[in-house]
Amino acid sequence: MTLARMRIAALLLLALLALPAFARAGDAGREAPNLVLQGDLDGKDNQTFRMLPFDVPAGTARITVQFDYSGHDSDHTTIDLGMLGPDGFHGQDGFRGWSGGARKLFTIATTDASPGYLPGTIRPGRWQLMLGIPNIRAGSHSHYVAKIWFSGADAPAWEPAVLNPPLRSVAGWYRGDLHMHTAHSDASCPSQSGKRVPCPLFLTVEAAVRRGLDFIAITDHNTVSHAEAMRELQPYFDRLLLIPGREVTTFSGHANLWGSTAPVDFRIDGTQVKDWNALLDAVAPLHALISINHPRLPDGEICMGCGWIAKPPVDMARVQAVEVVNGEDTGTPVTGLPFWTAALAEGFRPTAVGGSDNHDATLTASKFGASMVGRPTTVVHADALSMPAILDGIRAGHVFVDVAGSGDRLLECNAQSGGRHAAMGDTLQASAGQRVDIHVHAAHVAGMHLLALLDEKPLPQGADRVLAGDDAREDYTWTGDGQRHWLRFEVRDAQGGLLLIGNPIYINPRR
Ligand SMILES: [Zn+2]
Ligand SMILES: [Zn+2]
Structure with a gap:
C-alpha cells in the first residue's frame, strides 16, 4: 500500500x-x-x-x-x-x-x-x-x-441544498401554476401525426415558459415518476422552478402534496389507510405542503372521487392550503371559495391557492373542465425563487390568486395597528377601540372594482371602489373591537367576475 x-x-x-x-x-x-x-x-x-x-x-x-x-x-x-x-x-x-x-x-x-x-x-x-x-x-x-x-425517504425534495440552489435569490412576487398533469398520469395531447398520446412533461414546461411563469408544480395522480424527467429538465430551464408534487387521489377527494417524492399510501379504504386524517398523519413528517383540491366538484361517475367527501371530516389545522380556483371554475357553483371561507369562519387559516389542473399542455385557450397552463396563476411573495422559499410563502399565506393568469396583475395589502404591520397571511392584534390603517396596492387592473371584505361581508367604509389607473393605491381605516376577524380584498370586473383573490390578514386569531 x-x-x-x-x-x-x-x-x-x-x-x-x-x-x-x-x-x-x-x-x-x-x-x-x-x-x-x-x-x-x-x-x-x-x-x-x-x-x-x-x-x-x-x-x-x-x-x-x-x-x-x-x-x-x-x-x-x-x-x-x-x-x-x-x-x-x-x-x-x-x-x-x-x-x-x-x-x-x-x-x-x-x-x-x-x-x-x-x-x-x-x-x-x-x-x-x-x-x-x-x-x-x-x-x-x-x-x-x-x-x-x-x-x-422523508427528506424534502429540496435536499440536499447543493442539488437545488435557488434560481433567484431576491425576495419578490413569483407566479406559478400549482396543479398540472402530464404523461405520468392522464394528460394527453396531439402527437406529431395528430393521434392523442400521453403528453410529455417537456411540453408542460415549455408552455409554462411561454406563459411567463416562475414556478410550476407537477401533480400527477398518486405518482412521482415525473421526478426523473424533472431532474433532467431543471438545469436547462434555469428561470422556471420545477416543484415535484402529486395529486393524492382517493375515492373521497383529491389533495395536492408539493415538495416531497416520498411514497404516500393513498388507499383510503378503511383498511390500508383508515381515513383522510390517517393520511394527513402519514404526510406530516415530510415537510411538504398539502392542499385540498376542487373541494366542491360533484362526486360521481363523471369524475370519480373528485368531490371532497372525507369522513370523518379532516382536521383542517393540518391542511395548509385550499384550491379556491380550479381552472375556470370561478362563477360556477363548484368554485372552491365557499369551502375555503367556511374554514376561515371556523378559525382555520388555510392559504387560498389556484391551479389550472391542466391535462393538455398544448391548449392555448381555456374552458370549464379544460384549462390552459397558468390559468389561474398563484402569485406568491417569497424570499427567493427556490422550493423551500415558495412553499414557505404559501404556508405563510403571502399569496393572491390571479384568476385569468394575467402575467402582471398585482394585489398587495398591508395593515398596521399600534406600530405593528401585517401583510396578507399575517396576523395583527387590535384591541377594542384600536385604530387599524389598511393600505392596498393594485396594479394593472384600472377601472376594475376593489372589494374590501371583513369576515366575507363588505367593509362598511367604501366596500366597492373603482380603481383609477394601473398603479392604484387605496387606504381604509377600521376600528378594532377585540374580536377575531379576517380581512381580505378581491378585484372584480364590471360584471362581477373575479380577477384577483387576496388571502386574509388575520385579526386577533385564536389558533
Ligand atoms: Zn383532482
Ligand atoms: Zn388534477
Whole structure:
C-alpha cells in the first residue's frame, strides 16, 4: 500500500466514524456532507481506474456526490466519474451509471437520478465511487475531494441544498401554476401525426415558459415518476422552478402534496389507510405542503372521487392550503371559495391557492373542465425563487390568486395597528377601540372594482371602489373591537367576475 493510499484509507475510516447517518432538516450544518472522501493522484495513475468504497446507511433514498480536483486547468488532468452499487460492476445491484468528465455533481435516488445515472432502490452496504483517469501527465499531481450526502425517504425534495440552489435569490412576487398533469398520469395531447398520446412533461414546461411563469408544480395522480424527467429538465430551464408534487387521489377527494417524492399510501379504504386524517398523519413528517383540491366538484361517475367527501371530516389545522380556483371554475357553483371561507369562519387559516389542473399542455385557450397552463396563476411573495422559499410563502399565506393568469396583475395589502404591520397571511392584534390603517396596492387592473371584505361581508367604509389607473393605491381605516376577524380584498370586473383573490390578514386569531 502506498503512502497516499494509506492516507485515503485513514481519512475514509475517520469520515465513517465521525459522521452521523443523516443530516437532519433544519440542522445548522444542513449543507455539510455526510461523508468526505479525498486523496491524491499522480502520473502513475494515468489511464487507470480507482475505486473509492463508502458505506451507505440503511434508510437512504438518495445519494448525492459533489466532486472536485486540482490540475484540470493547469495540467489538463481529467477525472471521470461513475458509481457502483453493493454488488460490484457485474452484480444484480451493480452498475449505477457513468458521467465521464461531464459533471462534478450528480444524484442517484429511488425516484430519479442525474442524466447518466440509474434511479432505483438504494440498498445499504458498500458502494463504490468510480474514478477513471484518462489523462494525468507524468509529472503532475492532483488532489481530489468527493463530498457525499445521504438523504432519507422523508427528506424534502429540496435536499440536499447543493442539488437545488435557488434560481433567484431576491425576495419578490413569483407566479406559478400549482396543479398540472402530464404523461405520468392522464394528460394527453396531439402527437406529431395528430393521434392523442400521453403528453410529455417537456411540453408542460415549455408552455409554462411561454406563459411567463416562475414556478410550476407537477401533480400527477398518486405518482412521482415525473421526478426523473424533472431532474433532467431543471438545469436547462434555469428561470422556471420545477416543484415535484402529486395529486393524492382517493375515492373521497383529491389533495395536492408539493415538495416531497416520498411514497404516500393513498388507499383510503378503511383498511390500508383508515381515513383522510390517517393520511394527513402519514404526510406530516415530510415537510411538504398539502392542499385540498376542487373541494366542491360533484362526486360521481363523471369524475370519480373528485368531490371532497372525507369522513370523518379532516382536521383542517393540518391542511395548509385550499384550491379556491380550479381552472375556470370561478362563477360556477363548484368554485372552491365557499369551502375555503367556511374554514376561515371556523378559525382555520388555510392559504387560498389556484391551479389550472391542466391535462393538455398544448391548449392555448381555456374552458370549464379544460384549462390552459397558468390559468389561474398563484402569485406568491417569497424570499427567493427556490422550493423551500415558495412553499414557505404559501404556508405563510403571502399569496393572491390571479384568476385569468394575467402575467402582471398585482394585489398587495398591508395593515398596521399600534406600530405593528401585517401583510396578507399575517396576523395583527387590535384591541377594542384600536385604530387599524389598511393600505392596498393594485396594479394593472384600472377601472376594475376593489372589494374590501371583513369576515366575507363588505367593509362598511367604501366596500366597492373603482380603481383609477394601473398603479392604484387605496387606504381604509377600521376600528378594532377585540374580536377575531379576517380581512381580505378581491378585484372584480364590471360584471362581477373575479380577477384577483387576496388571502386574509388575520385579526386577533385564536389558533
Ligand atoms: Zn383532482
Ligand atoms: Zn388534477
